[in-house]
Amino acid sequence: MPDHRRSGLITGLERSAPGAVSTDVDLAPLSRWKIGGRASVYVEPRSSAEAAAVMAVMSDRPEPLFVMGDASNVLLDSAGFDGVVVRIGRRMSRMAIVGRTVWAEAGIWVPRFARNVGCSGLDGIQHVIGIPGTLGGLVLMNGGSQRKGIGLNVSSVLCSDEQGRLFELDRAACEFSYRASSLQQRRAVILEATLALERGDASAIRREMIEIMRSRRARFPKRLPNCGSTFLSDPAMYATVGPPGKAIEDAGLKGVRRGNAQVSPMHANFIVNLGGASSDDVLWLIARLRHEVRVRTGYAMDCEVRHLSPDGLLRPAHEAAEERWPVRAEAADVA
Ligand SMILES: Cc1cc2nc3c(=O)[nH]c(=O)nc-3n(C[C@H](O)[C@H](O)[C@H](O)COP(=O)(O)OP(=O)(O)OC[C@H]3O[C@@H](n4cnc5c(N)ncnc54)[C@H](O)[C@@H]3O)c2cc1C
Missing domain, CATH: 3.30.465.10 (Uridine Diphospho-n-acetylenolpyruvylglucosamine Reductase; domain 3)
Known part of the structure; x- marks a missing residue:
């Protein structure tokens, strides 16, 4: 975001939510996966009125906006987010x-x-x-x-x-x-x-x-950062194949790694960050799991988790993963 545009934006936001605006904020520590780059602008309103005022400012602005809670269901891109994060938090x-x-x-x-x-x-x-x-x-x-x-x-x-x-x-x-x-x-x-x-x-x-x-x-990984269930359970798939965790396990993918992201050895529908994983590591695993399960079972698992791109496109993470790796992710790359 060019500096002259950013300063106009910050002035407007500061007026609507005084003292609640920061710039160049590292999002990784704020996300449950501990993955994410820097946000150009970050606002954390203190009331509904402040949050609405922030939205009013943003309605005239070209910069992308992302509303975030605890980022426990979203994969923030390691390349960052060149826009405004509005955090509805504590x-x-x-x-x-x-x-x-x-x-x-x-x-x-x-x-x-x-x-x-x-x-x-x-x-x-x-x-x-x-x-x-x-x-x-x-x-x-x-x-x-x-x-x-x-x-x-x-x-x-x-x-x-x-x-x-x-x-x-x-x-x-x-x-x-x-x-x-x-x-x-x-x-x-x-x-x-x-x-x-x-x-x-x-x-x-x-x-x-x-x-x-x-x-x-007892059932879910707790120690390592993760975003809960990666894939949604589909009733038709559940009835014949079982839930996504079972389908992934049956495909022999439990424990598979890419960089420092791993399909949890405890529950295969969770992807854990072993430390320093990137959003690409996670997306690669998502593409691979989805592909292998589809080949084996005929069911294409959709993600519950959404991916936020640096330019503000928010969509189910499998869509971003398959755009990035349209052809089968190669098994040879797996650590
Ligand atoms: C270990 C673990 C276990 C989990 N277990 C479960 C489970 O059992 N069941 C379950 O359903 N989920 C589970 N989740 C997923 C997740 O916790 C929930 O979906 C959660 O409610 C998302 O809230 P959030 O504040 O983290 O949202 P975020 O991840 O920050 O955002 C998720 C989506 O909501 C939007 N959003 C967030 N806040 C607002 C707002 N105030 N206004 C408008 N849009 C908003 C974001 O833009 C984004 O699209 C789990 C996650 C983890 C990490």
Whole structure:
């Protein structure tokens, strides 16, 4: 981004979110995969009003924009991002519980949110306790576990559109489906969410959450940076071949490495960063896993994880991987 354009942009952003704007920020430490280059501009708003004001500034600007939570479901490119990252993070993590209604800002850390809700005796979202992202990212992805999604309990979502105008969507308008919602098409920023829950027994809920955490610790790699499940589970494939982790394992690819990225020896649908892996290492593995499983089973696995290119193109990571390696990734390159 040329300096003269950047300084105009920063002046505008500083006016809308004073003290919340930084430049040339290393994104790798902020991402769960610990992969990513530098962002030209980074803004971390403190309120919905500030976030909407930032969007209003950006609506007149040519620079690409990326809304980020905890980057626990996104592969940031090692070449960086020449645009503006708006992070809805811990500065926006207030919450309140009134009766069976829970309200929270979108930057709240999901495990903290789930613990507070469960410990107050409200039942229904224990399944999200181990998901290391923000509430905003969770709602956008309709994330969850045990075959559930957070959308089941969302009653409304407050968003900003690309012009900085606030609007509210009820659950029906969010069109939640498996790991998807209409919010993904709207290019809206999720600012706040309201959930409706049932009353339950706080100690039973607490025990259930502890059990979920115990089971996740036993099944999923925890020590090495990763982004959770790389590929989505497809019901047709699940019925005949099994989930992606099994298909990858059956193809003999568990433990395969490219550079410092590895298909986790613990769970083959996770790609772990052994230290210093690049986004290309991960994309190469994605291309290879997808290709080999397709050849063996006829099913093309799509990614849950999205890739952010340096110029702001956000898309499922398998699309970026196959564009980069259109022909079969060669086995000979594998360490
Ligand atoms: C170890 C591990 C385990 C995981 N387990 C699960 C699991 O069991 N179930 C599951 O569903 N997911 C799981 N995930 C994936 C991930 O944690 C969830 O999808 C999470 O909710 C994403 O939130 P985030 O804040 O990290 O979003 P990010 O990764 O930062 O962003 C994901 C997408 O959401 C968008 N986004 C983020 N915040 C906002 C916002 N406020 N407004 C608009 N758009 C926004 C981004 O632009 C991007 O497109 C796991 C991840 C890890 C690392």
